Amino acid sequence: MTTSNFEPTEPAAVSDEAARLSASARDHLWMHFTRLSSYDNSPVPTIVRGEGAYIYDVEGRRYLDGLAGLFTVQAGHGRRELAEAAAKQAGELAYFPIWSYAHPPAINLAERLADAAPGDLNRVFFTTGGGEAVETAWKLAKQFFKLTGKPLKHKVISRYVAYHGTPQGALSITGIPGAKTMFEPLVPGAHKVPNTNFYRAPIHGDDLKQFGQWAADQIETAIIMEGPESVAAVFLEPVQNSGGCFPPPPGYFQRVREICDKYDVLLVSDETICAFGRLGPMFACDKFDYVPDMIVCAKGMTSGYSPIGACIISDRLAEPYLHGTDYFPHGYTFGGHPVSAAVAMANLDLFEREGLNQRVLDNENAFRTTLEKLNDLPIVGDVRGDGYFYGIELVKDKATKETFDDDESERLLRGFLSKALFDGGLYCRADDRGDPVIQLAPPLICGQAEFDEIEQILRAVLIEGATKI
Incomplete structure (x- = not known):
């Protein structure tokens, strides 16, 4: 989508307003997951408008939104x-709780989600985001087993480096030590197993299917x-986010489903x-051919236009x-909010009208092929992902897969790449939860023109970045 009708504000006026907003942000706005000291001597990037696949800052500069906000738009x-x-x-009805009451937007959305979900997943518990939905799933699992005569069943298993949210329970399930240490002690009973990072497979590194079977067997x-x-x-997660987009090997989820059934353990598909x-x-478990006991979802349900989540x-x-x-003593004030539910319904109407699901399936190979052009760069070790969700792992030595040490990663990612990519016109994520990666998840309306723009900006910045270490 083009934005040729955009007229920037007069430069002097824009600069004054940009300076005011930046100063106010530094003084009053506590930005999430942000080193506040980062903006002691530099302006806070302030986004004021979005159109199609692009966002605009307070000074009128345009950026391709390569992360769909936060995997959302x-x-x-x-x-x-x-x-x-x-x-x-x-x-019509701006707010009413669904605590023992109902309203049409929540009813209609619950029915629509149940119709789209696989198997017998027919009940929808609304939250305001993915972390709350993860919390809901763990609490429900614990109570379900207490009600069905297995009161000792309370522990959960998740994967190394996986991110599942910030509430205390969801944070316990999260497998990123650096995200948890300062908040310990957390909820006990959460245990970790290897993820499906085939690029750094500790065993069966030459056989993807065998590696997947090994990784699944670690759950057993x-x-x-x-x-x-x-x-x-x-x-x-169907494709693990943190660490850089790890897809499941063939047969992985079928084996996990078999293991869960064998030991009467619930399988939760975190599809936030x-x-x-x-x-x-619509649900990623369908792509990988497994039926979980619960699906956790949020983000794209409204394309980010209003907050909502669900289990x-x-x-x-x-x-x-x-x-x-017996009842489930759990809930959220804004869970199933009527405005958010109405937006979700309109968003899903839009999906059907514009065929966005099929658009991703039709274009995913083109996205992958375009990103794989970057494999000719010495700093690019691996390009991996699925659909419109990709990670590019950066390495110090392509032949040995040697990664960067902590100091080098700090200088590369935060000292150069994050700002350089943004200055180059691409909003995405440079992350080192695990090995250093750049993550991409553009809006589903994107096509080859946007893929090429992403690749060209990445190429120029990565070539320069390789000289900084």
């Missing part, structure tokens, strides 16, 4: 029909070690990022709550 920026859906619903080993009578659930077309299908739950898990006096 599936339908692109500036979709008036979504804003209008929010305004219409706010004019962990269940046995902890005691099957104590393990309630396994939390897995992967659902709603990011990998193509979609199987009939089996809901059954104990359908009779007698």
Whole structure:
């Protein structure tokens, strides 16, 4: 989508306003996951507008949104029909809780999500985001087993370096030590197993399928070690985000499903990022042919136009709550918010009208092929991912796969790449939770023109970045 009708504000006026906003942000706005000292001597990047696949800062500069905000803006920026859906619903019923009551937007959205989910996942518990949905899934798993005569089942298993959210329970499930240490002690009972990073496979590094079977079998080993009578659930992303977009090897999820069934352990598919077309299908578990017991989702449900999340739950898990006096003592003030639910419905209408799911499936190979052109650079070790969700791992030595040490990674990622990519016109993520990677997840409306622009900016910046170490 072009933005040729955009007229920047007069330079002097823009600069004055930019300076005012930057100073106010430094004094009052606590930015998330941000070193606040980073802006002691530099302006705070301030985004004021979005249109299609592009965002604009306060001084009128344009950037390709290579991360869809935060893996979220599936339908692109500036979709008036979504804003209008929010305004219409706010004019009718701006807020009412779903604590023992219901309203049409929540009812209709729950039905739509249940219809789209695989198997018997027919119950929807709304939250305001993915972390809350992960928290919901763990709490429900614990209570479900207490109600069904297995009260010791409370532990969960997740993967190394995986990110599952910031609430205390979700943070325990998260596998990033640096994100957790300062908040310990956390909720006990969360245990970690190897992820599916084939590029750095510790075993079967020459056979993807065997590596996948080995990685899945580590889940069974962990269940046995902890005691099957104590393990309630396994939390897995279809494509693991943190660490740089690790896809599942062939047969991985089928083996995990088999293991969970064997030991009566629930399989939770954390699709906070992967659902709603990011990998193509509405739910990513369909792409990899497995049916979980719960799906956690958020982000792309509204394309980011209003906050909402959900835990979609199987009939089996809901059954104990359908009779007698037992209930789930859990909820959120803004869960299933009527405005957010109405926006989600309009967003899913847009998906159907514009065929966004099929668009990703039609274009994913072109996105991969375009990014793989970067493999000719010595600093690029691996290009991996699926759909419109990719990570590019950066290495010090391509032949040996030697990574950068902490000081080099700091200088490369935060000292150069993050700013250089943004200055070059690309908003994306340079991250070192695990090995250094650049992550890309553009809006689903993107096509070859945007893929080429991403590759060209990355190429220029990475060539320069290689000289900084």
